[in-house]
Amino acid sequence: MSVRGRGKPKHAKYLLFTGEKHENLKFDFTYNQIQVFIEMWYAGNSIGEIGKRFSISSANVALVIMDLEMAGKIRPRPGGVFGTAS
Numbered sequence: 719m720s721v722r723g724r725g726k727p728k729h730a731k732y733l734l735f736t737g738e739k740h741e742n743l744k745f746d747f748t749y750n751q752i753q754v755f756i757e758m759w760y761a762g763n764s765i766g767e768i769g770k771r772f773s774i775s776s777a778n779v780a781l782v783i784m785d786l787e788m789a790g791k792i793r794p795r796p797g798g799v800f801g802t803a804s
Contacts, residue, residue, distance in 0.1 A: 743781065744774050752791075755782060759792050762802035 735743065747755070751772065758768050765779040772779075780799065786792040796802050 742775070743778050744772070745781075747772075747782070752786070756786065756792055759783070759786075760795060762795070762797060764801040764803070765799045767801070767803070 755768060755772070758771065763771075765776045765783070769776050769779045774782075783792065783799065787794075
């Protein structure tokens with residue numbers, strides 16, 4: 719499947735997070751929720767487990783991880799996004 723849509727000019731832009739499915743992404747969390755998220759991250763929970771805890775998709779969890787890493791609030795961990803918890 720081509721990324722560029724049919725009939726789109728060669729230099730047309732694809733804008734992230736503008737589709738209908740993106741409307742369900744959660745971008746607002748309480749500080750308490752973020753603290754729990756960080757604790758789960760360092761406890762080795764997978765992105766699926768974290769997503770279940772907050773009722774958000776794995777893609778949404780990945781966005782939170784990227785934000786927290788860029789802000790210096792978390793670091794890479796053993797097991798990466800898959801975690802190490804059983």
